[in-house]
Amino acid sequence: MANQEHDLPLYEKVWLKRTFQRVIDSFILFLLLLLLSNRLFSSNTFTFPCFLAFICESWFTFTWIVILNSKWSPAITITHPDRLLQRVQELPPVDLFVTTADPVLESPIITVNTVLSLLALDYPTKKLACYVSDDGCSPLTFYALVEASKFAKLWVPFCKKHNIQVRAPARYFSDATMNKNEDSLEFRQEWLQMKDMYYNLSQKIEEVTHKSIPLQLDGEFAVFSNTEQRNHPSIIKVILENKEGLFDGLPYLIYVSREKRPHYHHNYKAGAMNVLTRVSGLMSNAPFMLNVDCDMIVNNPKIVQHALCILMDSQKGKEVAFVQCFQQFMDGIKDDPFGNQLVIAFEYIIRGMAGLQGPFYGGTNTFHRRNTIYGLYPHEIETVIKGKSEENILIQQFGSSKEFIKSAAHVVGGSGYSANDITPSNFIEAATQVANCEYECGTFWGKQLGWLYGSISEDVPTGLNMQRKGWRSECCTPDPIAFTGCAPRGLLSTMIQQKRWASGLTVVFFGKHSPLMGMLFGKIQFRAGLSYFWLTNWGLRAAFLVCYVSVIAYCMIANTSIFPQGLGLWIAISLFVIYNIHALLEHLTIGLSITNWWNNQRMCVMRTTTAWFIGFLSAMLKLSGISDTVFEITEKEHTTSGADGNNADAGRFKFDESPVFVVGTTILLVHLAAMVIKVLGLQPSHSGNGSGIGEFVSSTYLILCYFPYLKGLFGRGKYGIPLSTICMSSVFALVFVQLCRSNCWV
Ligand SMILES: O=c1ccn([C@@H]2O[C@H](COP(=O)(O)OP(=O)(O)O[C@H]3O[C@H](CO)[C@@H](O)[C@H](O)[C@H]3O)[C@@H](O)[C@H]2O)c(=O)[nH]1
Numbered sequence: 001m002a003n004q005e006h007d008l009p010l011y012e013k014v015w016l017k018r019t020f021q022r023v024i025d026s027f028i029l030f031l032l033l034l035l036l037s038n039r040l041f042s043s044n045t046f047t048f049p050c051f052l053a054f055i056c057e058s059w060f061t062f063t064w065i066v067i068l069n070s071k072w073s074p075a076i077t078i079t080h081p082d083r084l085l086q087r088v089q090e091l092p093p094v095d096l097f098v099t100t101a102d103p104v105l106e107s108p109i110i111t112v113n114t115v116l117s118l119l120a121l122d123y124p125t126k127k128l129a130c131y132v133s134d135d136g137c138s139p140l141t142f143y144a145l146v147e148a149s150k151f152a153k154l155w156v157p158f159c160k161k162h163n164i165q166v167r168a169p170a171r172y173f174s175d176a177t178m179n180k181n182e183d184s185l186e187f188r189q190e191w192l193q194m195k196d197m198y199y200n201l202s203q204k205i206e207e208v209t210h211k212s213i214p215l216q217l218d219g220e221f222a223v224f225s226n227t228e229q230r231n232h233p234s235i236i237k238v239i240l241e242n243k244e245g246l247f248d249g250l251p252y253l254i255y256v257s258r259e260k261r262p263h264y265h266h267n268y269k270a271g272a273m274n275v276l277t278r279v280s281g282l283m284s285n286a287p288f289m290l291n292v293d294c295d296m297i298v299n300n301p302k303i304v305q306h307a308l309c310i311l312m313d314s315q316k317g318k319e320v321a322f323v324q325c326f327q328q329f330m331d332g333i334k335d336d337p338f339g340n341q342l343v344i345a346f347e348y349i350i351r352g353m354a355g356l357q358g359p360f361y362g363g364t365n366t367f368h369r370r371n372t373i374y375g376l377y378p379h380e381i382e383t384v385i386k387g388k389s390e391e392n393i394l395i396q397q398f399g400s401s402k403e404f405i406k407s408a409a410h411v412v413g414g415s416g417y418s419a420n421d422i423t424p425s426n427f428i429e430a431a432t433q434v435a436n437c438e439y440e441c442g443t444f445w446g447k448q449l450g451w452l453y454g455s456i457s458e459d460v461p462t463g464l465n466m467q468r469k470g471w472r473s474e475c476c477t478p479d480p481i482a483f484t485g486c487a488p489r490g491l492l493s494t495m496i497q498q499k500r501w502a503s504g505l506t507v508v509f510f511g512k513h514s515p516l517m518g519m520l521f522g523k524i525q526f527r528a529g530l531s532y533f534w535l536t537n538w539g540l541r542a543a544f545l546v547c548y549v550s551v552i553a554y555c556m557i558a559n560t561s562i563f564p565q566g567l568g569l570w571i572a573i574s575l576f577v578i579y580n581i582h583a584l585l586e587h588l589t590i591g592l593s594i595t596n597w598w599n600n601q602r603m604c605v606m607r608t609t610t611a612w613f614i615g616f617l618s619a620m621l622k623l624s625g626i627s628d629t630v631f632e633i634t635e636k637e638h639t640t641s642g643a644d645g646n647n648a649d650a651g652r653f654k655f656d657e658s659p660v661f662v663v664g665t666t667i668l669l670v671h672l673a674a675m676v677i678k679v680l681g682l683q684p685s686h687s688g689n690g691s692g693i694g695e696f697v698s699s700t701y702l703i704l705c706y707f708p709y710l711k712g713l714f715g716r717g718k719y720g721i722p723l724s725t726i727c728m729s730s731v732f733a734l735v736f737v738q739l740c741r742s743n744c745w746v
């Protein structure tokens with residue numbers, strides 16, 4: 001019996017059957033191929049617009065094959081934490097990483113909540129160490145963490161005693177339904193006390209934030225005097241430490257602000273993660289690490305056990321480099337007006353990738369193996385490669401800190417983690433050294449080890465680099481879901497995020513860590529590599545869609561046509577209808593509404609032609625060495641009260657002078673002009689054979705998608721598109737129309 005139990009796996013993978021979806025997906029592919037072949041044999045193919053349309057449609061077909069391939073064999077993992085506890089004598093240490101970078105865009109109270117939810121994880125506290133990287137070098141963030149650590153001394157025991165599910169106080173106290181399940185007098189009293197204390201904590205932080213009480217930069221805070229965000233020495237502070245077992249019940253809490261100097265490139269989040277890796281290597285050196293963004297709170301306090309089921313499974317688990325939990329968003333605006341809650345992507349694409357070589361690394365909510373981050377291959381985990389842990393080789397790879405080399409030798413040499421007797425505060429000096437700007441010079445950090453540099457979507461190449469070595473990855477989706485975070489709450493912040501992703505991913509696509517290179521020269525399996533195209537192609541997709549949209553406008557303005565007549569037109573129309581039905585079904589199947597579907601459809605058109613397009617252009621500038629790309633941080637608007645989550649204002653489109661809106665407005669104006677020209681018959685007389693119903697329908701659909709912009713043209717204040725944007729767009733649109741009319745394309 002005991003033996004049998006020992007054989008049970010810690011996790012299982014179940015492949016889902018989605019036959020109907022496969023059928024409809026394949027049918028769409030069939031129609032696409034039919035459309036292409038119809039074009040090939042039509043007499044029109046040799047006009048320039050038709051040629052462009054053919055190229056774009058070939059690309060759409062390729063993209064569809066990529067999507068189909070990604071979705072084809074979805075899988076879920078089922079974890080058994082109860083078995084884990086029977087199997088292992090002792091749970092391993094886990095290091096927890098949180099990154100924050102800007103106390104204004106990422107208010108410290110958000111970081112505090114994330115940290116509190118981590119400190120209160122249902123896991124032996126002695127085994128946890130939480131590291132907060134502050135790229136903002138903000139005394140305010142540090143202050144908030146110190147205050148939070150005091151609160152944690154009561155909060156953590158309270159959560160554990162009453163088995164609270166959501167251990168981020170802001171969220172816990174704002175959700176009325178969470179507080180009713182226990183009615184005992186004792187609970188009510190403690191609950192009230194905690195609520196009061198949390199209120200005081202947030203009040204204190206708020207006051208300092210708004211400078212009604214200025215922060216004295218003395219004592220503990222003296223190190224922050226004379227610092228600037230981009231010019232300061234390393235600051236490392238141990239906030240909570242279990243020294244001499246004085247109080248138990250809380251994990252370590254360590255504040256890290258790496259050195260910044262104006263003439264050094266800091267590599268944004270990837271740089272911060274590598275510093276955390278080294279600092280934690282010195283201070284706790286856990287074999288596993290969890291990394292979250294500052295706004296991702298723990299929603300399932302047992303998540304570490306779930307993830308370890310996968311990483312510690314004695315069979316399949318050994319090949320797993322990282323465990324990715326979905327990103328899900330709390331307080332999401334109803335029906336996802338800005339299409340940024342990513343539900344469809346996770347449900348279909350990422351689950352689909354989970355059935356192949358594993359999901360991509362999404363930058364947050366991820367459990368890593370330390371030795372994988374240190375560059376090991378799967379086969380090196382069990383059989384230590386000779387010479388790999390020789391000191392001079394390690395120094396060349398990991399840099400010259402003696403203490404760090406010692407700890408890295410443990411990791412690389414496979415002798416596991418060092419014992420519990422490490423005291424973080426003994427390592428402040430060594431940690432300061434490894435957090436300095438110069439430390440990485442000439443080492444492998446960011447090139448072959450750790451988080452990779454070079455793209456502002458550092459997560460994807462970092463994950464690809466692991467899979468290239470033959471590692472797999474897994475999703476972990478326990479119930480309740482593992483983490484919840486903030487999705488951008490506005491149009492502009494959504495666009496900034498999308499632009500960053502598109503630009504970073506385009507750089508990855510053309511770089512040396514591209515999926516193609518991984519397939520050709522590494523161990524990325526064919527279908528897994530192809531599914532990575534879904535992600536890394538965002539920028540390219542924009543280029544093709546913008547081209548297609550322009551060709552359609554051209555046809556209407558110059559009175560010519562790209563859509564075939566007769567049968568060909570019917571193929572195009574059925575494709576359009578069936579594609580939309582298919583997307584609608586995908587939404588309805590997982591419980592999303594029709595409004596949600598439409599919002600996603602139109603946002604897909606809008607973001608591809610604007611944010612992704614600009615991202616693509618900026619990636620081109622970067623790749624050609626003209627200018628560098630910048631990581632613009634997404635604003636985290638916190639709704640502690642949870643109240644305005646669904647009010648009417650939340651989902652409305654607000655505009656400003658940003659270039660993304662110039663692109664969008666130009667596209668809209670061009671199509672409006674094309675419509676007018678077509679309807680009033682103002683096409684030039686020398687023009688072609690007449691534009692048809694195909695162009696008309698496409699253009700109408702586009703204008704429908706762009707309806708929020710159309711409203712914006714007439715809106716007032718922040719709901720209106722600024723006059724300067726309208727003027728600039730009008731000039732661009734006029735130039736375009738003029739060019740089309742002069743027929744210089746043909
Ligand atoms: O110089 C920087 C810039 C950012 N960050 C942190 O990186 C995280 C992600 O930044 P955010 O602005 O929230 O970007 P998102 O678009 O929300 O993040 C997604 O996309 C990023 C890559 O583009 C990934 O790194 C993230 O994990 C992923 O959640 C945040 O915790 C930031 O504090 C830093 O630590 N240093």
Ligand SMILES: [Mn+2]
Pocket residue numbers: 293295485486634
């Ligand atoms: Mn985020």
